[in-house]
Amino acid sequence: MTNDxxxxxxxxxxxxxxxxxxxxxxxxxxxxxxxxxCKNNDFIDWANEEQRIAGSPNYDDIFSESNLSDN
Ligand SMILES: [Zn+2]
Structure with missing residues (x-):
């Protein structure tokens, strides 16, 4: 018996x-x-997340502190 x-x-x-x-x-x-x-929604969510992180005040603080310690 085959199941072709x-x-x-x-x-x-x-x-x-x-x-x-x-x-x-x-x-x-x-x-x-x-x-x-769904493909477009996922990309939009990703883009929004990127923008939110880039504009975060906490992220800016960390960035400027590390700059200060380098100097
Ligand atoms: Zn879907």
Whole structure:
């Protein structure tokens, strides 16, 4: 008895943005994201986080203190 007609199960991954399980197939060209929308959302979140850290007063304090000790 052969099982030639049975495909191997596709690898599944969780969308980093919405945690929805998707199959790692051509059905999801934006994988590991489930959709273009999730892909864009993740990038926007990342960009906002970068800006927030760069503008943080605490970060500026640490930066200027290390400059002072260098001198
Ligand atoms: Zn998603």
């Amino acid at each position: 007609s049975i495909k191997k199960p596709a690898l599944t991954v969780d969308c980093p943005n919405c945690q929805q399980s998707i199959e790692w197939t051509d059905q999801y060209p934006e994988r590991p994201f489930c959709s273009t929308r």
